[in-house]
Amino acid sequence: MVRSRKRWGGAAAAVCALALVLSGCRSAVQQQGAQDVVVPDTPQDGGTLVAAQGQDPAPGSFLKTSIGNILAEYSVLETLTRIDQKTGKPEGVLAKSWKVAADGKSMDVVLRDDVTFHSGAELTADDVLFTLKKVRDPATGAANQPVAAAISGMKAVGDDELKLTFSRPLPNIYDLFETMPVLNPDTYDKYAAGEVVDGTGPFEWTSWTPGAKVVLTKYPKYRDADDIHLDKIQINVITDPTAMVSAIRSGRIQYGVGMGALDAYALSRQPGFQLITAGGSAIPLTFDVRDKPFDDKRVRQAFQYAIDRERVDRQVEGGQATAASLPWRTNTIGYDDQQAGRYRYDPDKARTLLARAGVKHLSLEMVTLNTPEATGIFQIVRNNLEAVGVDVKAVPLAAAEFDGRLASGEMGAPVFLQQASNGLSPAGAVVGRAELLADGNPSHYGDDRYTELSRHLTVATGEHDQTAALHAWNDHFLDQAFAVPLITRPSMTVASRAVQGITYTQMGFMDLNHVWLARAR
Template sequence: MTANRTDLTLLRRGAAVLLTAALVTGCSSAVADQRNGGFSSGGGEQILHIGSTNDIVPGTVFTNSSDTTNTLIGSVYDSLVDYPLDSLDAQPSLATSWDVAKDGTSITLDLRDDVSFHSGREFTSKDVEFSIRTWADPVWTVQLQRTAAAVTDFDTSDPHRITLGFDHPLSNILDLLDMVPIIDSESFDQLKTGEAYVGTGPFVFESWTPNAKVELSANEDYWGGAPGVDGIEVSVISDPQAQVSALRSGQVDLVTGASNRDLATLAEDDKYTVSQSDYGQQVYVGADLANPALKDVRLRQAVAYSLDRERILDEVYQGAGVTTSIPWAETSPAYDEELAHHYDLDAAKAKSLLAEVGDVGTLPLSYPAGNANYEATAQIVQANLEATGIRTELKPVEFTQFIKQLIAGEFGGLWILQHSYAQYTPSTLAVSAYPFNADKNASHFVDDDYKAHADGAWTRASGVDEGAVKLYGELNKDLIDNAFLLEIAILKGQVATSDKVGGEFTWSKRGELQLDDVTLGG
């Protein structure tokens, strides 16, 4: 049966975008058979097949660094609160209510008393403590490690209530509670090796075959209601065009890594639906100041003025987004309309600045290999820079290695990637994200004013009051004047599905697919 689909906006589990389809009935559930007799897509089971680009890397499983990892985390785990996509108004999840102390140095949360891990063990306040302490461990290189480490006191005397204490106010504490997945301490050693991922979420981890697939089964006892499908199988298909071919042939029902050009073509075919999130990620050019030439801010500003953002957005991303010179969307308390256009294309300014700098040789320009969008963006950026007199050498890097270089700050020149976290309390970006962290970032950019403004915004009781907004203005000035990260566009998240996929399909603010209400046609 072919479903009739309408794009709507709905607040659900921290998401604001969904695809509504005619519900399909008559397919039997076989979750029990899966658990007793192995995972299979045969026998009438409703298995959602997904094509993803990058595999799980157990050592970076909490970094939101791949689409397969995002699907795993979003399906297997829950967080304490959920943000909607378009605001910072946190909604209940595993925490039913919370109270922040007036001085901002503690928060008390009431927890659900009807939640169990997939192992059957009851979820309690001690699991919250374990999860936050895990995120605070630098070994996991999570981007909110500083905020997790700032939680210094845990009162777990009541199994269904917890008070978190801080040495100083944390304006982004609810950001942390939205992002931290509640993990199981008893199976933690297996999580480290990729053998087991035990959470409280709508799907149960069954198996991971490295570089091949991840299998999940429905958690029929999920506190939020049983999922609409019996399981999920994520196949790692690194070639974006191969993902599209798998979708067209019926091998998969949903693809996460198709290029925007292929997505535009699929959208013209009634057999497929391309769904957009109102908020995705920002694509940007980074500058590594470890390269002596890039230490000169005039060169970095010349690069910024050289970028033809409109062309990149239109040709590569098919207009699915908005160009910008700052990280924030219009819904952010840090948004500034004038600064969003500060580095609009101005070849004359770029050439003038470059004339002051002189010859800088050839700069490496790195990007993740095997991604059609990044490759096309890199080619346009190279042409843009060449037009104003800046020579570059394109360097495609395998994705896992690319993320390692990002975390370690080892690009040695310019690089192209997407970042997130600007959708949260603005201080989160400046004290957390690998490219932006004022303490240590991928650009090796160090500045006392930037650090003072970032920490000032972070150590406030409120992240949205007048004082915070004033500090965000200073942060914007820091980002514009120093030009160590050059925003191109805020993109809309997109996936393509076949006409078998129905029900409600959503994203979290973290960019994770929320698949528990998806159904499949019989």
């Protein structure tokens, strides 16, 4: 399927279709603090969006999907394609068209011929090849490096075309494209210092004050500049979630990313504010299967049945999560609601399974992230497990230590609560998400059947084969229960009602390119 990025042309209609719940896209007068905000039918030009995020930008990490770049990345840089959030299908950004061979082992890509970097250089196929090679290099630490590693050959055909060959069919190639902003090889060495970030997007990276803010300015020579409404975007760094809530409530910022889920939900229910959900994560309950009694799948299954997922949603996520046993987005090709509902709250069944496994009483430690969300989830998990005869003590860790243990494969406890982005397709996730890897997952789980089912996911092409491969993988994954999610949930952010047109990428990064500001009356 080939579509032009001209879908944005003309105005707010496409934005409304994608973000109806987020922005309203209707005539209204809505209260913002002490001021009335008029939200007209058509976008208004001009103004500066003042946003905030909890982490400092990382201009040397645009290929790593660093959370510090959640607001700036897709405004300054652009990718070949983006996944449409409704259909789950790719749409062209820098790619004008593309064609995959019938055997799935090669791909021809035609680039747009009207794209320039902010330095004035024209985009060419060589720039894409440079970026692909950077992603393929393990030293870069890029997202979806395993997908890029399966590209066995690449060459430019003139300035605007390239041909890729694959060692195997790559249905997850669009996951790679989504997380691969195209870089300028002539200026790339300057990116990390944050003084020059030379992209092709509608906003230029104007200045960066580490630990404080980054300022983006509208690029006047952008190919669709008439459809870009803001003059500037200022992204402040506010590391304290409580301070961020205060900043948006007082009007010092208009949009905040990084506050707690319950805080975001509560603030969004006050006059003048709106909840914007984007991307999301799965929260798996994961087991080290080397440790008894968790080498017995009946014990792992018992834990899953013991937990009240609906209560986690209500009490921790403000009703915005999904009590699902699968790690996928609901628009995933082949998603099965019945499979997703496999582990419904059933403490009696949990007790029966534990008894059959010979477990009468159990005490253990559980590693969690030291965040308000993880703490809230753990409290429910602990209470639920106590009701079936299991005593649990939390071992909360800072993110850096948690990630270090996860990378080493030694979590230091037999059970742990994770947080994993569910933005990737299944074909991308089984080679890109730690807890789902067939080889080297932190559960130390593995068998030939799981390896083969994971391989089938990575090579299945066409909706029928992808659905069949996913259904078979799901069955095995749910039966073995080594990393089944408790919930999946979106990221929750809050904006003033004056802010219209925010959208997001498959990976949960925010797209501010078509934001506009309604005027205070």
